[in-house]
Amino acid sequence: MIKEHYLNITFVVLLLCVPFFGLILDEPYYITLATKVVILAIAGAGLNLVLGYGGFVSFGHAAFFGIGGYVSGILASHALNYYPIIEWPFIIEGTTQMLIILPLAMLASGGFALLIGMLCLRTSGVYFIMITLAFAQMVYYFAISWPAYGGEDGLSVYLRNNFPGLNTMNGLSFFSICFVLLIIVLFFSSRIVNSNFGLALQSAKQNPERVAAVGIEPIKVQLIAFVISGAITGLAGALYTDLNRFVSPSVLSWHTSGEIMVFVILGGTARLFGPLVGAALFIILEQFLGGVTENWQFWLGFILIIVVLFAKGGIIGMIAKERYSG
Amino acid sequence: MASPILSIQKLSKKFGAVIANEDVSIDLYQGEIHGLIGPNGAGKSTLIKQISGEISQDSGKIILEENEISNHPVFERAKMGLARSFQVSSVIPNFTVLENVILAIQGNLGQTFKFWKPVSKNQELINAAQVYLDQVDMKTRMSVLASELSHGERRKLEISMALALEPKVFLLDEPMAGLGAAGSKVMTKQLAKLKNRAPILLIEHDMDAIFALADRISVLVYGRIIASGTVDEIRSNADVREAYLGSDDQ
Numbered sequence: 001m002i003k004e005h006y007l008n009i010t011f012v013v014l015l016l017c018v019p020f021f022g023l024i025l026d027e028p029y030y031i032t033l034a035t036k037v038v039i040l041a042i043a044g045a046g047l048n049l050v051l052g053y054g055g056f057v058s059f060g061h062a063a064f065f066g067i068g069g070y071v072s073g074i075l076a077s078h079a080l081n082y083y084p085i086i087e088w089p090f091i092i093e094g095t096t097q098m099l100i101i102l103p104l105a106m107l108a109s110g111g112f113a114l115l116i117g118m119l120c121l122r123t124s125g126v127y128f129i130m131i132t133l134a135f136a137q138m139v140y141y142f143a144i145s146w147p148a149y150g151g152e153d154g155l156s157v158y159l160r161n162n163f164p165g166l167n168t169m170n171g172l173s174f175f176s177i178c179f180v181l182l183i184i185v186l187f188f189s190s191r192i193v194n195s196n197f198g199l200a201l202q203s204a205k206q207n208p209e210r211v212a213a214v215g216i217e218p219i220k221v222q223l224i225a226f227v228i229s230g231a232i233t234g235l236a237g238a239l240y241t242d243l244n245r246f247v248s249p250s251v252l253s254w255h256t257s258g259e260i261m262v263f264v265i266l267g268g269t270a271r272l273f274g275p276l277v278g279a280a281l282f283i284i285l286e287q288f289l290g291g292v293t294e295n296w297q298f299w300l301g302f303i304l305i306i307v308v309l310f311a312k313g314g315i316i317g318m319i320a321k322e323r324y325s326g
Numbered sequence: 327m328a329s330p331i332l333s334i335q336k337l338s339k340k341f342g343a344v345i346a347n348e349d350v351s352i353d354l355y356q357g358e359i360h361g362l363i364g365p366n367g368a369g370k371s372t373l374i375k376q377i378s379g380e381i382s383q384d385s386g387k388i389i390l391e392e393n394e395i396s397n398h399p400v401f402e403r404a405k406m407g408l409a410r411s412f413q414v415s416s417v418i419p420n421f422t423v424l425e426n427v428i429l430a431i432q433g434n435l436g437q438t439f440k441f442w443k444p445v446s447k448n449q450e451l452i453n454a455a456q457v458y459l460d461q462v463d464m465k466t467r468m469s470v471l472a473s474e475l476s477h478g479e480r481r482k483l484e485i486s487m488a489l490a491l492e493p494k495v496f497l498l499d500e501p502m503a504g505l506g507a508a509g510s511k512v513m514t515k516q517l518a519k520l521k522n523r524a525p526i527l528l529i530e531h532d533m534d535a536i537f538a539l540a541d542r543i544s545v546l547v548y549g550r551i552i553a554s555g556t557v558d559e560i561r562s563n564a565d566v567r568e569a570y571l572g573s574d575d576q
Contacts, residue, residue, distance in 0.1 A: 194444040196432045196451075203418045203429050210416045213378065214433035214491060215405035221438065 004320035008273040012183075015280065019175050031171035032243070033287065037280045038178040039239045044263035044275025045185050046232030051261065052270035053193055054225045055205030056124065060116070060132030061260045063139045064230040066252030067112055068105035068237025073247035074149055075101050076157045096161045098168070098177070102238055109234025110227045112139075117226040121219050133254060140252040154248025161242055168242070178239055182276070185232055190272050192228070201225050202270075233260070262300070266307055268314025277315050329392070330355050331525055332408075332495045337376055337386035346372040347549035350386070352527070354495060359517065359526045361540030363533070365569075369549040370529045371413055374499045377527070378410045379403045391494060404433065407494030407524075411484040411501055419473035423464060423483055426472050427455040430490035458490045462516060478509045485516060489523065496526040502535055510535055537561070545569070 015034060022030030047061050078085050078094025085092045095101060116135045123131055149155045160168040168174045192198050204211045204218040211218045241247040250256070259282070267278030282300070289296035311318040330353035339346040347369040354360050364370055375381040377388055379400040388396045395403050404410075417426050428451050432438050437451075445451065459465045462482040467475065472483060481501055488496055501517065502510045514535050520526060530536045536543065537557055544554040545566050553563045560566055 191444070192441050194446065195442055196428075196437050196440040196445055196448075199421070199425060199429055199445050200432070200438045203421065206418050206420055207416060209380070209400075209412075210418060211429070211433075212400040213404050213410055213412075213416070214430040214487060215401050215436075216429075216433045216438050217399070217401045224439070 004271070004273075004316060007316060007320045011273055011277055011280070015276070016179070019172055023172065028171050031175055033283055035171070035175045035178050035243055037276070037283050038175065038182050039236050039243060040260070040263060040279035040282070041276035042178070042182050042185050042239070043233045043236035043260050044267070044279055045182070045189055046229045046234075046236065047260050048264050048269065048271075048275050049189060049192070049201075049225050049229040049232070050222075051264050052268075052274065053198065053202050053205065054222055054229075055202075056121075056222065057129050057261070058120075058132045058226075058229075059129045059254065059257050059261070060120075060134075060136035061230075061233050062252050062254060062256035063116075063136035064109040064113060064233040065237035065240070065256055065260065066139060066143065066247075066249070067109045068234030069241040069247040069251050070143065070149065070155070070237075071105040071108045071234070072101050072161065072238035072241040073155045073157055075104065076159075076161055076241075077149070077155055080158060096159070098161045098163045098242070101161055102181075102235055105234050105238035106231040109237065110231030113227045113230025114223070117223045117230075121222050121226065133257070136252065136254060136257055140249055140254075143249040143252050150248070152249060154246055154250075157241065157245045157247070160245060174242070178243075181235065181239070185235070186272055186276075189232075193272070197221065197224070262304060264314075266304060266314055268311075268316035271313060271316040271320075274314050274316050281315065328355060331391055332377075332527070333387075333389040334373075334377065335387040335389065337373070337388070338384050339372060339376060339381065340384055345549045347376075347546070350546070350549070350551055352544055352551070352554070354525045354527055356525055357521060358541040359521050359528055359539050361536040361543040362527060362529045362546060363531075363536060363543060364546035368546040370546055371499060372549075373546070374410065374497050374527075374529060377403075377497055378408055401433075404491065405436070407491075408497060409488035409491040409493035409495070409524075410497040411481075411488055411499060413499040413503065413529075415477070415480040415484050417472040417475075417480055417483055417487070420471060422469050422471055423459065423475070424452065424455055424468040426483055427458050427468075427486055427490050428452070430487040431455055431458075434491045455490065458486045461489060461519075462486045478505050478512075481505060481509075481513065482516070485520070489520075493524050496520060496524055496528075498526055499529050500531060501528070502530055502532045514539060 018034040019031040022028060043065055050056055050058050075094045076096050079096045085094055120128055120131045144152050162168060163177055166173040200216050200221045204221055208218040263275045263278035263282055266281055267274030285296060285300050289299050307314055332354040334352045337350045338348050350373060362370055372381060376383050379398060387394055390406055428445060431451060431454055456465055459468055462485050464482050464486055502513050505513055510532055517539055540557060542556055543560045544551050547569045552569060553560060553566045
């Protein structure tokens with residue numbers, strides 16, 4: 001058995017190798033793939049806070065991912081058109097500055113999480129799954145029927161947003177930005193999980209009555225986790241728009257929620273690096289099995305069933321030493 | 327007489343047509359153990375749940391040190407000083423003994439919303455938790471997962487968590503259940519010490535323990551208190567003998 005810590009470092013090193021191989025082999029596509037893994041891992045890290053550590057299954061994280069994506073797309077498209085977002089009572093211009101866009105995307109998705117969290121967290125179990133799904137679908141249909149930003153066709157952004165001192169259109173630079181953000185998100189997550197707040201969050205997952213009986217309001221703890229989770233997934237959504245230079249309602253559909261959930265479960269729920277491993281495996285399967293057969297998702301489903309049945313801690317749990325059973 | 331720490335006044339609750347309890351009044355004073363006995367289904371556990379806030383009452387009042395808490399949610403009552411143990415012992419299974427006590431301390435001190443400092447490096451909290459564990463002789467077991475404790479140890483952990491709340495009142499729901507004769511003796515000693523910290527409302531099936539420990543006893547039958555008094559008064563009360571003690575063959 002390997003210590004989880006060393007395993008995590010191994011995965012990060014492997015991930016870092018991919019874009020450099022891409023550079024050496026002159027295959028920029030590998031850099032794009034690695035960037036995609038990193039962004040999806042950030043989205044999964046957001047979900048892991050509520051699904052893994054908090055123990056409630058959100059089937060609506062596409063909403064946060066998509067809201068982050070649209071915040072980025074809308075701000076950038078206005079800046080590129082030189083068309084203000086609103087003109088009255090004061091003028092708000094678009095922007096292409098990542099350092100402005102990313103916090104705004106997190107604020108918007110975190111704000112939405114606060115709004116729906118207050119309602120959703122009154123339920124639990126299957127009802128929680130359904131109500132989060134319902135809210136996400138509301139946002140999805142709203143985006144489809146909003147012609148100002150492309151409706152069903154989506155919204156193209158011709159250039160990636162800017163980051164001071166870097167040319168973001170260079171694949172490696174953009175990868176580096178995303179990678180650093182992933183490391184920050186994972187570091188932040190590990191701090192939260194091991195803090196007093198994390199203790200209360202994970203206790204509320206196991207025994208909410210007990211948590212209330214020591215004077216802690218479980219729903220308040222869960223709501224804060226839900227908001228942080230939504231904001232992190234929103235950050236990933238904003239980066240995803242930049243990666244593709246395109247955002248469409250499909251990022252808001254329930255498929256996205258399901259995929260983020262698959263990253264977390266494949267990699268290992270309540271494992272810090274679980275979402276990274278899950279997202280990487282997902283992309284690898286998509287690329288390589290997708291090249292062999294159109295029905296690669298059948299095999300993804302097959303692997304998922306194996307993992308769920310036989311490896312409770314996901315891939316990481318299978319290899320690394322068991323810590324807490326999830 | 328001094329005013330009671332916890333005063334339950336005419337508490338009633340019906341589940342549909344079933345009366346869980348009716349006009350139950352109990353006063354709990356500083357330094358005493360008030361025993362609550364009664365046959366199965368008499369409404370003892372319902373009463374504890376009403377006091378702790380898990381079940382709302384139809385009518386009546388609960389007053390903790392002159393503050394009415396009748397409609398406060400569970401976590402607020404706990405924060406105001408009601409510490410309870412559960413009939414089926416209730417801890418956080420996948421955390422260690424130490425972490426369980428730390429959870430109780432942070433609940434009491436309102437330190438839950440600290441997001442940055444790792445609990446495992448918070449020496450102040452760890453030291454505080456060790457003091458509470460020491461008081462129930464569980465310090466040596468502090469790094470064991472709660473799920474791996476024996477039944478008796480889990481009971482002790484619950485008492486330790488209750489202590490960590492620095493409560494004004496202990497509500498203990500059958501702390502001796504399933505402990506066996508030796509375990510009960512240890513727990514009886516623990517509880518005798520505990521009452522110096524805060525008064526105890528004690529539900530217990532073990533008659534020997536309750537007659538040994540309690541200063542006063544109330545007898546609950548079909549949701550009503552049929553007698554309330556000192557141990558000797560209860561022993562000699564004809565109604566109690568008939569309704570409860572007689573049929574139980576002491």
